Amino acid sequence: MTHKIAILGASGYTGAELVRLIATHPGLEIAALGANAKAGQSMSAVFPHLRHLDLPDLRKIDEIDFSAIDLCFCALPHKTSQEVIAALPRDLRIVDLSADFRLRDPAEYEKWYGNPHAAPELQKQAVYGLTEFYRDQIRNARLVAGTGCNAATGQYALRPLIAAEAIDSDHIVLDMKCAVSGAGRSLRENLLHAELSEGYHAYAVGSVHRHMAEFDQEFSALAGRPVAVQFTPHLMPANRGILATSYVHGDAAQIHRVLTEAYADEPFVHVLPYGEQPSTRHVRGSNFCHIGVTADRAPGRAIVIAALDNLTKGSSGQALQNANLMLDLEETTGLMLAPCFP
CATH class of the missing domain: 3.40.50.720 (NAD(P)-binding Rossmann-like Domain)
Incomplete structure (x- = not known):
């Protein structure tokens, strides 16, 4: 049919x-x-x-x-x-x-x-x-x-960890790099090639990015209490892709295990081998999300990175x-x- x-x-x-x-x-x-x-x-x-x-x-x-x-x-x-x-x-x-x-x-x-x-x-x-x-x-x-495309990327990296209490939900820093197509096709001066290329900048800094509302809604529901991540997006001179780097408090090996088990049967979300990091170039034009986990140099801290194509x-x-x-x-x-x- x-x-x-x-x-x-x-x-x-x-x-x-x-x-x-x-x-x-x-x-x-x-x-x-x-x-x-x-x-x-x-x-x-x-x-x-x-x-x-x-x-x-x-x-x-x-x-x-x-x-x-x-x-x-x-x-x-x-x-x-x-x-x-x-x-x-x-x-x-x-x-x-x-x-x-x-x-x-x-x-x-x-x-x-x-x-x-x-x-x-x-x-x-x-x-x-x-x-x-x-x-x-x-x-x-x-x-x-x-x-939201930013909201999806951050959630793939963090939802299973918050639900399993594998990280401290009060100490999450989410640093996101976003391609320009996420801003849509309307003509805007700040998105002209001469204004955007060869540069890289943060935007909606503090508490003004609208996708924060989705993080608040979804993470707080998972935790059963208010969760407010520290989130800063950055505009990168690329057409497609989002790379979300999350800095969290928790055991890196356990974090990797929780994510691997959570997405074991998911066709589009792939957790990479421990210590391997994703790249937007490896998901471009696809419906896949890649997630990598690495231990921070300080004990009890970890870095979780997720990459996906914002348009797909x-x-x-x-x-x-x-x-x-x-x-x-x-x-x-x-x-x-x-x-x-x-």
Whole structure:
């Protein structure tokens, strides 16, 4: 059986990444592509690298007939997404890639995103989309809220350790290096090549990065008490990839053992041999996450490093992984692409 799907926000990076992944998926057919600003254009005109695919033209979202659509991916900006999803048919299954339904408490959404939640009733239905940890809930969900790419990377490194009490949850320093595509495709002066290349800088320093809200929500729920990691993201002059370096208090050998056991049966999360470190170049363009553990020089401290592709495992690949579950398909379908190297 082939399921018909729609992608809203298809003219953005995550929309294009969804098209790339779904193009070889045997169980999905792209029936509609929505992109208001570029409506009427062909996908090949917006993304020439997809020229070889037979795709529908981009259309305004309100012109799409959703009656024959089995599942809809929403790759729209936050605030826009909640308004659009609220107007979609109530029986349509949705995977949202924006930030609009990630936070369970609408008050927390308003605190971190600066505007009241426009669809609080829908928020109650949403399942957090970190597949490896919410698999059972995702299968039966009507609305799945994809994680932030930074939030996903940090959680893969730390969730099993917090749950097993293998580290001191009060002393976690998370240093993250993020590629520029995580900022989206909109034109911004600080993301111009001349402004970004040959440099490297921290941003959202202190307590202002919105993905902190996801860390607070998820880590505190695991620990059964408030957990506030120290987190600083850095923008690196690369197109794809996130490298998260976590400095933790705990026994490195035990940490490696806990992570290895936690991900032993996971097809996309690979814990490297003890002392080996991951690189973004080894996961580029794939749905894989690599995790490495090394002992710090000081006894009782360890370094845990995770790497993934922000557009794939951190966003569109995660969305497709969730959609496979929702449609009762093999979870790995369309996602076993090898990383692009070099």
